Amino acid sequence: MSAEDQQAIESAQAPMIDRERGESEVDKRRFDVKRYIPTALRAQDKTQPPGVLLDPRFYSMKKTAMTIMCLLIIIMSNSVQLKHVLKVGHGHAFYGTQVTLGIISVIMCASIGVILMYVMRIDLNDQYKQHKLDYIDNIVFCLLFILAIFNIFIAACS
Numbered sequence: 001m002s003a004e005d006q007q008a009i010e011s012a013q014a015p016m017i018d019r020e021r022g023e024s025e026v027d028k029r030r031f032d033v034k035r036y037i038p039t040a041l042r043a044q045d046k047t048q049p050p051g052v053l054l055d056p057r058f059y060s061m062k063k064t065a066m067t068i069m070c071l072l073i074i075i076m077s078n079s080v081q082l083k084h085v086l087k088v089g090h091g092h093a094f095y096g097t098q099v100t101l102g103i104i105s106v107i108m109c110a111s112i113g114v115i116l117m118y119v120m121r122i123d124l125n126d127q128y129k130q131h132k133l134d135y136i137d138n139i140v141f142c143l144l145f146i147l148a149i150f151n152i153f154i155a156a157c158s
Contacts, residue, residue: 057123057124057125060119060120060124061120064116064117064119064120065120067112067116067144068113068116068117071109071112071113071116072109072113074105074109074147074151075106075109075110078102078105078106078109078151078154079102079106081098081102081154081158082098082099082102082103082106085098085099085102086099093157094157097153097157098154098157098158101150101153101154101157102154104150105147105150105151105154108143108146108147108150109147111143112140112143112144112147115136115139115140115143116140118136119133119136119137119140
């Protein structure tokens with residue numbers, strides 16, 4: 001055997017290392033779930049400092065904005081339901097109930113939206129306002145629960 005043949009056999013047996021990932025050819029061919037999981041969903045490596053810390057104010061504002069958008073969807077669905085009931089008129093079996101619950105639901109959605117817009121303006125990092133924010137959060141949670149019950153009744157009376 002020539003020196004070139006012997007070198008080719010040794011290089012075929014020795015795994016080639018990928019310089020960017022530090023993996024051999026065998027590891028590259030093997031399916032690894034970790035490669036396909038987004039970095040935000042991976043478990044944090046405790047040996048490394050965190051890359052980006054989650055800003056509580058940013059998270060809270062995002063959550064509040066999404067809640068307001070969901071309230072807008074509820075308002076739109078309730079207004080369509082009210083429009084249908086008002087077109088049918090008194091011939092609808094639950095006319096008074098539908099109109100009353102629909103109006104209450106729209107008013108509750110609007111009031112929850114106003115409360116949440118107020119909460120978005122409060123500084124979360126201020127220690128003195130934490131108790132007030134917790135209280136407002138509890139009120140909003142209770143109102144959202146009552147709103148869900150109203151919407152269940154609206155759907156049941158349709």
